[in-house]
Amino acid sequence: EIVLTQSPGTLSLSPGERATLSCRASQSVSSTYLAWYQQKPGQAPRLLIYGASSRATGIPDRFSGSGSGTDFTLTISRLEPEDFAVFYCQQHGSSPQTFGQGTKVEIK
Amino acid sequence: QVHLVQSGAEVKKPGASVKVSCKSSGYTFTSYGINWVRQAPGQGLEWMGWISGYSGKTNYLQKLQGRATLTTDTSTSTAYMELRSLRSDDTALYYCARGSPTAEGLYYAMDVWGQGTTVTVSS
Numbered sequence: 343e344i345v346l347t348q349s350p351g352t353l354s355l356s357p358g359e360r361a362t363l364s365c366r367a368s369q370s371v372s373s374t375y376l377a378w379y380q381q382k383p384g385q386a387p388r389l390l391i392y393g394a395s396s397r398a399t400g401i402p403d404r405f406s407g408s409g410s411g412t413d414f415t416l417t418i419s420r421l422e423p424e425d426f427a428v429f430y431c432q433q434h435g436s437s438p439q440t441f442g443q444g445t446k447v448e449i450k
Numbered sequence: 451q452v453h454l455v456q457s458g459a460e461v462k463k464p465g466a467s468v469k470v471s472c473k474s475s476g477y478t479f480t481s482y483g484i485n486w487v488r489q490a491p492g493q494g495l496e497w498m499g500w501i502s503g504y505s506g507k508t509n510y511l512q513k514l515q516g517r518a519t520l521t522t523d524t525s526t527s528t529a530y531m532e533l534r535s536l537r538s539d540d541t542a543l544y545y546c547a548r549g550s551p552t553a554e555g556l557y558y559a560m561d562v563w564g565q566g567t568t569v570t571v572s573s
Contacts, residue, residue, distance in 0.1 A: 375556070379560075436556070442494070
């Protein structure tokens, strides 16, 4: 099973600041099969990024993904008030599919 | 518009079974699969299993093998997740999410999610 470790656990930032979230895999993951999701309180997760760097439909361009192999990054260039949430990375190229434990981006 | 609509909240006693439904609309059910993902209170996401809308083939998280059964009814574009021998640690929010039609559910990100179904296991 591929274990995904996200860091930091919590990121305290102000609106307008840049957020950088990390996802590290216990073994190499094809970038084609690395996704990022956003989850707000009381809501289902929403797909943000697939294929490590492609934005899902309707996702603003302030969200970007990068990385390869075992190290992946989600960047939010300028935080908007609606961006504060928990973010999960997921690999879906090897069974079982696995998620990281999440990074909470909170308002400072 | 593509939607997945799940059945309502359930409260069950330990040892009982629960069956959650996930009705799809806005796309061809047999062109995709359905993943089931659960989230214990205050915790992260755990993939439970996948079923193909095309073939009915399934793939389960090993620790749930034997307790979980995924099925579909293509006539109503509905997927079902049944979990038996419920324990307190099965208390969670259960989501269905659209995924791959083949390959054990791999290779597709989960692009559409249901609203979630709360299952509470308590004596």
